[in-house]
Amino acid sequence: MASRVTFIGAGNMASAIIGGMIDNGFSPSAITATSPSDAFLAPVHERFGIHTNTDNAAAVGQADVVVLAVKPQMMRDVCEGLRDVVQRRRPLIISVAAGLPAEALEHWLGGDLAVVRCMPNTPSLVGAGAAGLFANANVSDEQRRLATELLEAVGLVEWVEEESLLDAVTAVSGSGPAYFFLMLEAMEDAGVSLGLPAETARRLAMQTALGAAKMAQQSDKTPAELKRNVMSPGGTTERAIEHLESAGLRRIMGEALEACAARAREMADELGTR
Numbered sequence: 510m511a512s513r514v515t516f517i518g519a520g521n522m523a524s525a526i527i528g529g530m531i532d533n534g535f536s537p538s539a540i541t542a543t544s545p546s547d548a549f550l551a552p553v554h555e556r557f558g559i560h561t562n563t564d565n566a567a568a569v570g571q572a573d574v575v576v577l578a579v580k581p582q583m584m585r586d587v588c589e590g591l592r593d594v595v596q597r598r599r600p601l602i603i604s605v606a607a608g609l610p611a612e613a614l615e616h617w618l619g620g621d622l623a624v625v626r627c628m629p630n631t632p633s634l635v636g637a638g639a640a641g642l643f644a645n646a647n648v649s650d651e652q653r654r655l656a657t658e659l660l661e662a663v664g665l666v667e668w669v670e671e672e673s674l675l676d677a678v679t680a681v682s683g684s685g686p687a688y689f690f691l692m693l694e695a696m697e698d699a700g701v702s703l704g705l706p707a708e709t710a711r712r713l714a715m716q717t718a719l720g721a722a723k724m725a726q727q728s729d730k731t732p733a734e735l736k737r738n739v740m741s742p743g744g745t746t747e748r749a750i751e752h753l754e755s756a757g758l759r760r761i762m763g764e765a766l767e768a769c770a771a772r773a774r775e776m777a778d779e780l781g782t783r
């Protein structure tokens with residue numbers, strides 16, 4: 510891809526996407542990342558070999574794609590500071606911020622722009638990301654392809670045709686890695702309680718998570734069928750699954766994901782965007 514991509518913000522999410530892009534053959538010389546502090550940018554430059562800049566507008570001056578990767582609370586100020594250069598240059602805007610509607614971003618940037626809202630996740634860093642994307646009406650087919658190409662370099666891409674569904678994507682995959690990290694913590698702790706060394710329990714739990722996800726991806730069977738294949742009648746797994754079910758794991762997950770999506774909507778309200 511020959512496009513020049515500027516990331517506004519060089520934190521966790523931007524670094525995850527940048528690292529994944531470079532590992533997948535994207536040229537570091539075509540990538541710029543910005544942050545208010547030189548001290549913060551120096552290790553980013555060192556790690557990825559990309560251009561860095563503390564001046565957001567200067568970094569956008571040459572960009573074909575601008576990825577907005579600051580915290581939602583910073584977004585209005587950042588967009589308003591970019592308004593002039595964005596209106597002159599008219600790059601494709603990709604926002605990774607949770608909750609913030611495309612219309613608000615477009616308005617803060619001066620209006621009439623191609624905006625893709627993207628909800629990625631941090632496993633992008635290892636090329637195993639999952640991202641939901643939504644395009645506003647100004648996004649051309651070519652720009653859709655460009656956004657797909659960029660995010661597919663770091664993992665799975667799913668387009669949604671209703672913007673509100675991005676809150677559901679946030680609940681499933683945007684925040685999702687944290688649920689699995691919590692599960693890994695809990696399995697390690699339980700393994701330690703049962704007598705395993707912590708490192709052994711951690712390695713076994715991680716490999717089991719990886720194996721289960723790979724198997725679910727590669728198999729024709731549903732997760733429910735794969736689960737049944739592990740559960741010998743009257744055996745050990747059945748006992749564990751009965752415990753998880755009766756303790757309400759499904760209800761808890763449903764409530765947690767609903768709370769997550771509700772928080773995305775609430776953040777948009779707090780920031781005065783709807």
Ligand SMILES: NC(=O)C1=CN([C@@H]2O[C@H](COP(=O)(O)OP(=O)(O)OC[C@H]3O[C@@H](n4cnc5c(N)ncnc54)[C@H](OP(=O)(O)O)[C@@H]3O)[C@@H](O)[C@H]2O)C=CC1
Nearest residue numbers: 518519520521522543544578579580581605606607629630
């Ligand atoms: N973390 C995640 O798993 C996911 C995050 N997101 C979204 O990604 C966005 C960023 O989150 P995350 O990466 O976790 O946050 P971080 O705090 O790690 O990164 C934000 C970055 O923006 C920089 N920044 C702050 N102000 C400005 C500014 N005026 N101009 C340029 N850069 C600025 C910060 O610099 P400094 O630290 O010096 O202030 C920091 O480097 C959020 O909108 C979030 O909703 C989406 C999906 C998943």
Ligand SMILES: O=C(O)[C@@H]1CCC=N1
Nearest residue numbers: 606607679683684685
């Ligand atoms: O927790 C958050 O708000 C961000 C958005 C999705 C993952 N992290």
